[in-house]
Amino acid sequence: MRRIAVLCGGVGAARLLAGLVQVVDPASVAAIVNVADDDEFHGLHVSPDIDTVLYTLGGVVEESQGWGRRDETFHAQAELARFGEETWFRVGDRDLAAHIHRTRLLRAGMSLTDVVDGMRRALGIRARILPATDAAQRTMVRTAEGWIAFQEYFVRRRTADAVREIRFEPEAAPTAAVRAAIAEADVIVIAPSNPFVSIGPILALAGMRDAIRSARAKVVAVSPIVGGAAIKGPAGAMLAALGHEVSALGVARVYADLAATFVLDEQDRALVRDVETLGVRAVATATIMRDDASRAALAQAALDAASR
Amino acid sequence: MRRIAVLCGGVGAARLLAGLVQVVDPASVAAIVNVADDDEFHGLHVSPDIDTVLYTLGGVVEESQGWGRRDETFHAQAELARFGEETWFRVGDRDLAAHIHRTRLLRAGMSLTDVVDGMRRALGIRARILPATDAAQRTMVRTAEGWIAFQEYFVRRRTADAVREIRFEPEAAPTAAVRAAIAEADVIVIAPSNPFVSIGPILALAGMRDAIRSARAKVVAVSPIVGGAAIKGPAGAMLAALGHEVSALGVARVYADLAATFVLDEQDRALVRDVETLGVRAVATATIMRDDASRAALAQAALDAASR
Numbered sequence: 001m002r003r004i005a006v007l008c009g010g011v012g013a014a015r016l017l018a019g020l021v022q023v024v025d026p027a028s029v030a031a032i033v034n035v036a037d038d039d040e041f042h043g044l045h046v047s048p049d050i051d052t053v054l055y056t057l058g059g060v061v062e063e064s065q066g067w068g069r070r071d072e073t074f075h076a077q078a079e080l081a082r083f084g085e086e087t088w089f090r091v092g093d094r095d096l097a098a099h100i101h102r103t104r105l106l107r108a109g110m111s112l113t114d115v116v117d118g119m120r121r122a123l124g125i126r127a128r129i130l131p132a133t134d135a136a137q138r139t140m141v142r143t144a145e146g147w148i149a150f151q152e153y154f155v156r157r158r159t160a161d162a163v164r165e166i167r168f169e170p171e172a173a174p175t176a177a178v179r180a181a182i183a184e185a186d187v188i189v190i191a192p193s194n195p196f197v198s199i200g201p202i203l204a205l206a207g208m209r210d211a212i213r214s215a216r217a218k219v220v221a222v223s224p225i226v227g228g229a230a231i232k233g234p235a236g237a238m239l240a241a242l243g244h245e246v247s248a249l250g251v252a253r254v255y256a257d258l259a260a261t262f263v264l265d266e267q268d269r270a271l272v273r274d275v276e277t278l279g280v281r282a283v284a285t286a287t288i289m290r291d292d293a294s295r296a297a298l299a300q301a302a303l304d305a306a307s308r
Numbered sequence: 309m310r311r312i313a314v315l316c317g318g319v320g321a322a323r324l325l326a327g328l329v330q331v332v333d334p335a336s337v338a339a340i341v342n343v344a345d346d347d348e349f350h351g352l353h354v355s356p357d358i359d360t361v362l363y364t365l366g367g368v369v370e371e372s373q374g375w376g377r378r379d380e381t382f383h384a385q386a387e388l389a390r391f392g393e394e395t396w397f398r399v400g401d402r403d404l405a406a407h408i409h410r411t412r413l414l415r416a417g418m419s420l421t422d423v424v425d426g427m428r429r430a431l432g433i434r435a436r437i438l439p440a441t442d443a444a445q446r447t448m449v450r451t452a453e454g455w456i457a458f459q460e461y462f463v464r465r466r467t468a469d470a471v472r473e474i475r476f477e478p479e480a481a482p483t484a485a486v487r488a489a490i491a492e493a494d495v496i497v498i499a500p501s502n503p504f505v506s507i508g509p510i511l512a513l514a515g516m517r518d519a520i521r522s523a524r525a526k527v528v529a530v531s532p533i534v535g536g537a538a539i540k541g542p543a544g545a546m547l548a549a550l551g552h553e554v555s556a557l558g559v560a561r562v563y564a565d566l567a568a569t570f571v572l573d574e575q576d577r578a579l580v581r582d583v584e585t586l587g588v589r590a591v592a593t594a595t596i597m598r599d600d601a602s603r604a605a606l607a608q609a610a611l612d613a614a615s616r
Contacts, residue, residue, distance in 0.1 A: 042408045042409070042412055043408065043411055043412030043415055043416075044408065069387075073381060073383055073401065075381055075383075075400075075401040075402050075405075076384065076401045076402065076404045076405045076408070077405075078402075078405075079377075079402050079404075079405030079406070080405045080408065080409060082405075082430055082431070083405060083406070083409040083426070083427060083430045084426070084430060085405075085408075085409055085412075092383075093381065093383040093384045093401040093404075094383050094384060094386075094387050096384045096387075096401075096404065096408075097383075097384045097385075097386075097387030097388045097390075097391060097393075098387070098391070100350045100351065100352065100384070100388065100393075100404075100408075101350070101388060101391040101393055103351055104350055104351030104393075107351055108351075118391070118392070119391060122390055122391050122392060123390075
């Protein structure tokens with residue numbers, strides 16, 4: 001069985017994973033998921049990227065937005081507001097169950113890795129879902145107003161601030177399960193997620209870059225930038241603000257020291273030659289994941305590109 | 309302003325309070341509420357009697373059952389079950405907000421008294437709602453199978469076990485706010501709640517019986533037993549199991565050392581003379597609280613009886 005490790009942020013990664021489990025044995029897939037977006041709301045531990053992956057692979061995600069639960073209601077949130085709780089981070093009633101359950105187990109001393117493993121089994125998911133770290137690694141973003149927590153930037157301020165600098169604190173290490181998944185992988189896929197605040201925190205974990213570079217796996221990255229803009233989220237604005245070109249080429253430069261192969265959208269086919277001057281093989285294909293078929297096709301294309 | 313302190317359990321007490329605030333200035337009322345039924349579910353602090361009083365006075369209670377939120381949904385609970393959480397204690401989505409909010413503030417170091425005061429203000433309630441204690445006083449019930457926690461007996465086992473003994477642990481003290489409410493009261497009402505597991509824990513608090521006996525207030529108790537059975541809950545079975553007569557007279561004997569006046573239902577009028585042989589003035593009136601009018605009438609009758 002060919003083993004596949006996928007470095008994951010939220011929506012884009014979850015959709016690629018949903019494609020991957022259609023084209024390979026789901027048990028061969030290890031999703032290594034960013035947790036530096038995790039935060040506490042109403043005293044509950046919220047893991048946005050983990051839950052997006054869980055809900056998507058569990059078939060309960062709200063497809064129209066790519067995250068959160070389908071058929072969601074917000075009755076608890078309305079009452080939390082009445083009690084004066086801050087509610088800029090919206091939490092639905094079904095979603096709340098994940099946060100309550102996770103928080104209870106974490107407080108009881110269970111690792112996030114073990115908590116998430118129980119949750120993915122409860123949702124009938126066969127692919128492994130591995131938090132990148134069990135430590136409290138958190139993304140901080142520097143804006144004109146100083147350093148703020150990621151969710152403050154991302155949700156409360158709706159990514160309106162120009163990002164001047166990003167850091168992850170405190171320094172954290174990948175879990176043993178993540179190190180093993182990297183070492184055992186035949187293919188490592190860098191999902192089409194934000195290179196700075198989704199993939200960045202995973203790569204910033206102690207020893208992670210070296211582990212990927214020294215792994216026997218072929219590494220393929222999929223561009224989250226199509227036609228000069230991000231499919232979703234602030235990746236485009238961040239590339240620009242941090243001095244990178246807002247294009248698939250800009251992303252390829254960020255990953256050039258790790259990925260042997262780079263998948264970009266067919267509408268960026270003109271950039272193939274520029275990417276290849278970085279010493280990276282470039283493959284243009286359809287990368288927009290509208291439905292199950294396009295997700296499966298992109299997953300297959302990425303695996304094929306990696307193995308070529 | 310005549311000050312009124314009410315010793316309270318759940319549904320019966322909440323309904324009497326709803327009557328009381330119709331006939332006196334709500335700001336003159338201090339509800340002293342049992343917290344020995346409190347427990348933790350899903351890692352959240354649940355205060356059943358406090359919430360029944362909050363929801364009833366806040367006008368959001370499910371009237372058909374007397375507790376819980378009106379128009380409640382159970383979406384979070386269904387997902388908690390999917391994650392393997394025990395769900396014999398049902399928690400609705402709207403109700404969950406109270407538990408989440410309370411738990412967050414308690415973990416941050418706030419007293420239950422201050423948490424509940426914020427919640428009653430948020431619900432627009434002018435009467436003060438005072439947890440009997442801020443300590444973790446808990447009711448334990450001894451059955452044929454040994455000592456079990458109150459909610460285990462009450463909810464999970466549906467009061468099916470014969471109760472052989474009741475204890476409250478650890479020993480706890482009333483709050484300063486409760487001691488002041490007792491000392492300042494002109495009338496102390498013992499609500500028609502379970503004498504053993506609702507009023508009992510309040511009276512078991514350190515110094516509480518002496519504080520009531522030495523208070524200048526007139527003390528009036530309202531019988532929760534009508535026509536030889538409890539209006540609601542296991543009070544009848546408990547009276548029998550603990551060797552008491554299952555009647556208003558049996559209840560009057562329990563309170564005879566504290567209450568100068570005892571209000572019983574008009575259908576128990578034949579017991580008035582027996583109650584009075586205990587040295588307690590007995591008043592028969594309509595005690596079944598079907599609607600706002602009957603609640604107000606009972607509250608007024610209790611105040612009148614106390615002052616006569």
